[in-house]
Amino acid sequence: MIALETVAPVIEWQSLSPVLIVLGGACLGVIWEGVLPRRLRNPFQIVTLLAAIIGALTMLTLNFLHASLATDAATSVDPKVGLLAVGTLCSDGPSMAAWFALLVFGGLALLIFGDRQLNQGASAFASAAATTPGSDEEQLADTIGREHTEVYALGLFSLAGMMVFVAANDLITMFIALEVMSLPLYLLAAIARRKRLLSQEAALKYFLLGAFASAFFLFGAALIYGYSGSFQWAGIDSAISGGSTSGVAVVTFGDGILITGVALLAVGLLFKMGAVPFQSWVPDVYTGSPTPVTGWMAVGVKIAAILGMMRVFYVALGGIRWTWQPVIAVVAVLTMVVGVIMALAQTNIKRLLAYSAVSHAGFILTAVVGTQFYVGAGQLNAIGSVMFYLIGYGFATIAGFAIIMMVRRGSAEAWDLDDWAGIGVKNPVVGVLFAIVLLSFAGIPLTAGFIGKWAVFTSAWTGGYWWLAVVGIAFSLVAAYLYLKVLIKMFFAPPAEGVRVAKASPFVWIPVIISTIATLILGLLPGPVMQWLSTLEIFIR
Amino acid sequence: MNPTLLAVVTLAAVLFCIGLVGVLIRRNALIIFMCVELMLNAANLLFVAFAWAHGGLDGQVAAFFVMVVAAAEVVVGLSIIVAVYRARRTTSVDVPDALRL
Amino acid sequence: MTETLEITPQLVGIILCGALAIIGGIGLITLRKAVHAALSLAFVMVNLAVIYALFDAALLAAAQVIVYTGAILMLFLFVIMLVGVDRTESHREPIRGLKPTAIVAGIGLCALIILGVGSALTATPVGLESANATWGGNVESLAVLIFQSYVFPFEYISALMIIAPVGAMVLAHGARLRPKRTQADRAAERIAAYAKSGAHPGPLPNAAVTALHDSIATPALLPDGSISAASVAEAMVERDAVVNTQWVAARTAERFAELNGEVEPAVVTPEPLELIDTDEERGALK
Numbered sequence: 001m002i003a004l005e006t007v008a009p010v011i012e013w014q015s016l017s018p019v020l021i022v023l024g025g026a027c028l029g030v031i032w033e034g035v036l037p038r039r040l041r042n043p044f045q046i047v048t049l050l051a052a053i054i055g056a057l058t059m060l061t062l063n064f065l066h067a068s069l070a071t072d073a074a075t076s077v078d079p080k081v082g083l084l085a086v087g088t089l090c091s092d093g094p095s096m097a098a099w100f101a102l103l104v105f106g107g108l109a110l111l112i113f114g115d116r117q118l119n120q121g122a123s124a125f126a127s128a129a130a131t132t133p134g135s136d137e138e139q140l141a142d143t144i145g146r147e148h149t150e151v152y153a154l155g156l157f158s159l160a161g162m163m164v165f166v167a168a169n170d171l172i173t174m175f176i177a178l179e180v181m182s183l184p185l186y187l188l189a190a191i192a193r194r195k196r197l198l199s200q201e202a203a204l205k206y207f208l209l210g211a212f213a214s215a216f217f218l219f220g221a222a223l224i225y226g227y228s229g230s231f232q233w234a235g236i237d238s239a240i241s242g243g244s245t246s247g248v249a250v251v252t253f254g255d256g257i258l259i260t261g262v263a264l265l266a267v268g269l270l271f272k273m274g275a276v277p278f279q280s281w282v283p284d285v286y287t288g289s290p291t292p293v294t295g296w297m298a299v300g301v302k303i304a305a306i307l308g309m310m311r312v313f314y315v316a317l318g319g320i321r322w323t324w325q326p327v328i329a330v331v332a333v334l335t336m337v338v339g340v341i342m343a344l345a346q347t348n349i350k351r352l353l354a355y356s357a358v359s360h361a362g363f364i365l366t367a368v369v370g371t372q373f374y375v376g377a378g379q380l381n382a383i384g385s386v387m388f389y390l391i392g393y394g395f396a397t398i399a400g401f402a403i404i405m406m407v408r409r410g411s412a413e414a415w416d417l418d419d420w421a422g423i424g425v426k427n428p429v430v431g432v433l434f435a436i437v438l439l440s441f442a443g444i445p446l447t448a449g450f451i452g453k454w455a456v457f458t459s460a461w462t463g464g465y466w467w468l469a470v471v472g473i474a475f476s477l478v479a480a481y482l483y484l485k486v487l488i489k490m491f492f493a494p495p496a497e498g499v500r501v502a503k504a505s506p507f508v509w510i511p512v513i514i515s516t517i518a519t520l521i522l523g524l525l526p527g528p529v530m531q532w533l534s535t536l537e538i539f540i541r
Numbered sequence: 542m543n544p545t546l547l548a549v550v551t552l553a554a555v556l557f558c559i560g561l562v563g564v565l566i567r568r569n570a571l572i573i574f575m576c577v578e579l580m581l582n583a584a585n586l587l588f589v590a591f592a593w594a595h596g597g598l599d600g601q602v603a604a605f606f607v608m609v610v611a612a613a614e615v616v617v618g619l620s621i622i623v624a625v626y627r628a629r630r631t632t633s634v635d636v637p638d639a640l641r642l
Numbered sequence: 643m644t645e646t647l648e649i650t651p652q653l654v655g656i657i658l659c660g661a662l663a664i665i666g667g668i669g670l671i672t673l674r675k676a677v678h679a680a681l682s683l684a685f686v687m688v689n690l691a692v693i694y695a696l697f698d699a700a701l702l703a704a705a706q707v708i709v710y711t712g713a714i715l716m717l718f719l720f721v722i723m724l725v726g727v728d729r730t731e732s733h734r735e736p737i738r739g740l741k742p743t744a745i746v747a748g749i750g751l752c753a754l755i756i757l758g759v760g761s762a763l764t765a766t767p768v769g770l771e772s773a774n775a776t777w778g779g780n781v782e783s784l785a786v787l788i789f790q791s792y793v794f795p796f797e798y799i800s801a802l803m804i805i806a807p808v809g810a811m812v813l814a815h816g817a818r819l820r821p822k823r824t825q826a827d828r829a830a831e832r833i834a835a836y837a838k839s840g841a842h843p844g845p846l847p848n849a850a851v852t853a854l855h856d857s858i859a860t861p862a863l864l865p866d867g868s869i870s871a872a873s874v875a876e877a878m879v880e881r882d883a884v885v886n887t888q889w890v891a892a893r894t895a896e897r898f899a900e901l902n903g904e905v906e907p908a909v910v911t912p913e914p915l916e917l918i919d920t921d922e923e924r925g926a927l928k
Contacts, residue, residue: 006786009793016794023801030808085794130816133628140819150812157805164798172603173795179610180801183617187809190621200625207621208573211614212564215580218607219557222587222600223759229595231603254762260755545653546763549693552660554755556667556686562748563671566741571722572670572679578714579667579683582690585702593697596768598780598787601699605784606792606799608702608709613802615714619721620813626725 012084015063015091018056018099019167022106022160025052029153038146045152046114052156053107060103064096082540087232088173090311093536094383095167098307101387102166102300105394106159108511109296112402113151117505119193120411123147124290126191126199133196148191154184155296162304166311170231171221174308178217178272181304182210185297189289194412202288209271209281217268223261224316227253233316240319255320262317262324269312273305275365276334279358283342286354291413294350295401298357299394306364306390310383313368315539325369329468332369335362336475344482348415352486353400356441359479360393366472367456370463382463384537385455388530392448392522396440399515403434408502420486422495430501433516435487440519442483443476448522455530549590557583568633570622574615581611655696663689676722680715687711698770700780847873850887853894855915860885867891882917889916 013020025048032044063079084091116123125148128141161181168174190203225231228239240258271278286294313324339359346352367389370382407414407423407430414420424431440449453476457469522529556579563576585604592600666689669682691706770780777783788796836843847870850860861884862873869887871879878884899905 006790009790011794023798026801027804030804033808086791088792088794128817128819129624129812130627130814137816137819144819146817146819148812150808154805154808157801160801172599172606172792173798175603176606176610176795176799176802179614180798180805183613183802183805183809186617186621187805187812190624190813197628200621200628203621204570204625207618208564208570208577211574211577211618212580214614215557215560215577215584218581218584219553219587221603222553222584222591225600225603226587226591226594226759227762229591229597229599231599254764256758256760256762258762260758543763543765543767544648545650545656546767547760548653548656548660549697550759550763551756552656552663552693554752554759555664557755558748558752559664559667559671561751562744565744565748567671569676571676571718571725575670575679575683575718579670579686582687582710585706586690586693589694589697589699589702592699593770594765594767596770596773598770598773598783599791601702601780601784602787602792604694604699604702605705605788606795608705609799610802612709612714613806615717616806617809619717620810623721623724624813 009086011086012080012091014059014079015067015084016089017059017063018103019160019163021056021059022052022103022156022163025049025055026153026156026160028052029156030150033150033153041149042114042147045149046111049110049152049156050107053103053110057100057103057107060096060099063091064100067091067096083169084167088169089164089167090169090233090540091167092540093538094307094311094387097387097533097536098166098303099163101391101394102159102162102303105299105303105398106155106162106296108398108514109292109299110152110155110159111507111511112292112295112398112405113155114507115292115405115505116507118405118408118502118508121145122193123151124193124292124405125151126193126196129191133200151188151191154188158182158184158188158296158300162300165304166307168308168311169233171224172231174312175214175218175221177308178214178268181301182214182272185293185301186210188293189285189297192288192290195288198288199290200288202285205281206285206289213268213271213278215268216264216271220261220263220265220268223257224265227255227258227261233312236316237319240317258320259323262320263327265312266309266324266327269305269309270331273302273309273361274358275331275361276338276358279335279338279361282358283346283351283354286357287348287350287415291350291401291405294354295398298353298397298401302357302361302364303390303394306361306368306386310368310386311539314383325465328365329369329465332362332365332468333471335359335365336472337362340475340479340482343479347417349404349417349420349486350415352417352482353397353404356479356482357397359475360389360441363453363456363472363476364389364393366460366465366468369465369468370456370459370461381534381537382459383539384530384533385452385459387533387537388448388455388522388526389452391529392440392452392519395448395515395518395522396437399433399512399519400437400441402508402512402515403430403437405508406430406501406504407499409499414496414499417486417489419496419499421489421493422491423499423501424491426495426499427501431490433512434490436516436519438483438487440523442480444480446520446523448519448526451523451526451530543594546590546594549586553583553586553590556580556586570625570633574618574622578611578615581607652696656693659689659692659696663693677719680718680722683718684711684715687715698774698780701784842872849873850890852887852890853897855885855887855890857885859883860890861887863887863891884918886916886918 028048029045032041032048036044067079067081081092083089113123127146128138129148131138131141158181161177164177165174165181168177186203186207189206190200192199224236228236230236230239267278274282286298289297317324336359339355339362343352343355343359346355364386367382367386404413407420409419424435436447440447443449443453457472460472461469560576560580560583563579564573567573567576585607588600588604592598663686666682666686670679670686673679673682687706687710691703694706695703774780774783777786832843835841847862849858850862850873852860859874859878862870864870867888874884
């Protein structure tokens with residue numbers, strides 16, 4: 001028997017602490033479900049959620065301020081910029097910025113789970129998801145006030161999945177993070193309080209297509225590993241550029257493996273961000289899921305999928321960018337066209353925002369093919385402009401779906417676009433807030449959406465894809481017509497009968513107000529944030 | 542061209558595409574899910590074969606993790622399928638009205 | 643091509659098990675019943691386990707059989723049993739021409755992958771002898787790799803191990819909605835009902851036991867000779883299966899008298915039991 005005498009691996013605990021705190025909060029949430037009496041669970045869960053988010057943000061800020069720039073493992077001290085946890089994670093500018101964004105959006109979006117006022121004292125989730133919809137048992141569970149407080153823990157798990165996904169430094173970690181991000185969302189999609197059949201169908205569709213997409217991702221990952229003999233970005237990159245891979249015997253195969261692998265991997269990633277032609281799940285899943293969950297998945301998954309994709313394509317596959325750039329450009333055009341045109345045909349506000357989310361993925365993808373290197377003072381490169389776009393999109397989306405929760409016909413959410421007629425007159429505050437959201441989506445000046453669109457199109461233009469920028473501008477004008485149509489209906493159409501803006505608790509109001517104010521500030525004073533992002537826009541290899 | 546590798550890559554590609562066709566043509570959610578599992582198995586086969594080709598065990602570690610992930614995914618997926626079955630008394634993906642696969 | 647095609651035992655094994663796996667895969671997508679599909683998938687997985695073993699992956703071969711075939715697939719079978727084994731799916735195609743299109747697309751993608759990848763497999767494989775020998779064996783070397791290089795993904799994957807049972811509990815476990823009724827609760831309820839409405843708190847009377855008939859379809863007779871409605875199940879009454887005990891009692895009394903010599907024994911012929919059949923009598927039983 002040979003004794004396995006190995007040294008313990010070095011783990012940078014402080015650099016990893018934001019992820020670990022979020023995971024710890026999620027585990028604590030699961031423990032509360034087991035040990036606390038039912039009436040105490042909800043307050044404990046909300047306190048745990050807030051503590052985890054604030055704790056993680058605090059640690060992240062400390063790490064950000066004190067991170068050692070030494071990339072040499074021997075001299076670097078713990079909060080550091082560089083590879084973490086034996087080279088499976090990467091702490092660099094984009095990952096830190098993405099963690100900030102994900103934690104802030106996670107905090108806002110998961111806070112909305114806590115609302116008990118819009119559903120007359122009940123949450124937006126099923127009282128007992130295991131009961132058959134429409135059964136006596138379900139009625140009884142409603143009457144005695146049962147609720148699923150696991151949703152906070154599941155939300156935190158998905159947040160931890162997204163955080164690792166954007167920072168993953170190898171394909172294995174990325175695949176596991178993809179699943180940690182997705183599985184809680186499949187579950188959360190299935191447990192809406194109202195229209196439960198629709199919700200379960202949405203979850204089934206999301207799950208089957210999501211698992212299908214991860215199979216593509218995995219087959220692509222296997223082929224890329226076959227090509228390079230390494231899972232790490234650096235190893236794949238050096239295999240492409242012909243250098244020796246670290247510690248792995250060099251067995252070089254032809255490019256056919258790599259190209260096939262990249263194509264299949266891209267299918268998996270494009271599916272997650274809802275790009276055409278893998279967008280078919282988006283409208284159904286966004287509509288069927290409980291609205292607070294829709295807001296969270298629309299923001300979180302998009303940030304994670306796009307930044308994760310940029311990391312793979314820039315860091316690992318930068319050497320063959322002449323191969324993938326035209327393909328992604330075509331996908332971007334298709335995504336913009338299909339997203340905008342399908343959104344024009346929708347009569348359901350949730351489906352409309354779902355297709356609008358598809359079109360935003362297209363606008364963002366224009367920058368992904370754009371330039372990825374330093375472009376000059378005061379300008380953002382592709383990573384910075386995508387990040388800015390995502391931050392603007394995230395605030396507007398969270399506010400948008402939260403406001404959809406408030407507009408109700410009877411006790412159910414009014415999804416029909418005709419029901420939204422005259423909402424701005426009935427309740428001017430909500431009307432103005434939703435107008436800000438729509439203007440930002442439309443990319444009207446003085447909102448975050450305008451600066452974001454400006455940044456991504458500039459990036460595409462300077463990257464040599466001027467025709468893509470032109471198509472993008474053209475379709476953002478068509479999209480602007482779409483949002484203005486809704487806006488005009490909200491303020492100038494005769495008010496719809498029987499639709500009201502329900503009283504919401506601070507759990508909804510605080511995220512809505514923070515998000516809309518942030519949308520305006522980012523539109524009026526984008527300078528500081530752009531400045532900050534421009535220092536954070538280089539991926540470390 | 543190495544015949545062993547060629548044989549195993551062909552096998553993996555065939556199994557992957559059988560799974561793909563199964564996902565597209567079958568209407569029972571359980572069988573669709575099993576077809577996805579077949580696709581994951583095809584990927585695992587590639588990991589193992591390329592680990593052998595490169596003389597490094599990383600591919601086997603990946604296959605090992607994929608098995609763990611698949612186990613978790615199966616639990617979540619089957620509980621969703623059971624929930625849909627309880628409400629609808631069917632596991633067909635056609636009966637749900639709001640969506641078409 | 644200068645190198646000669648070398649037929650190794652490994653290659654023979656892969657081709658053999660691979661062919662069987664493909665047959666299993668085709669079974670998975672063609673067999674109508676879900677159980678048969680699951681069993682063909684199990685067949686594929688066992689064949690893949692053999693191939694893993696041929697590629698020096700001893701641990702994975704074992705895990706493939708134990709985890710994949712033994713646990714994951716059995717979970718599938720369990721759910722198939724739960725939702726009904728004899729269920730077959732409809733032949734209806736939701737989109738016309740989906741099947742041929744899907745098959746052509748599948749064959750096309752397969753050809754693309756094989757052409758793209760196959761032509762690129764130019765290098766000679768290294769083999770795993772030295773990698774496996776680093777720490778004394780396949781399992782040991784994998785263990786070192788998992789606990790050194792891949793320690794973060796390994797620990798992180800435990801998040802999935804928590805999410806999965808939580809999700810299964812949320813969607814499939816029905817927590818008790820009413821408090822559990824104990825024996826004491828039931829007794830108190832019965833006495834309360836007796837105090838309130840005079841409902842009998844004790845057990846219901848048994849069915850009658852007579853010399854000629856003792857099935858549960860025979861209602862008991864009360865001391866005054868009338869039939870006790872409470873001694874037979876209501877379903878029996880509704881299905882007209884209740885025997886007229888008074889008639890049975892009369893026959894019993896006759897036989898008893900014969901045996902005591904009080905009357906001449908009659909030739910015993912089996913006669914059909916008289917069922918209660920008039921509405922009036924049935925009404926009395928209800």
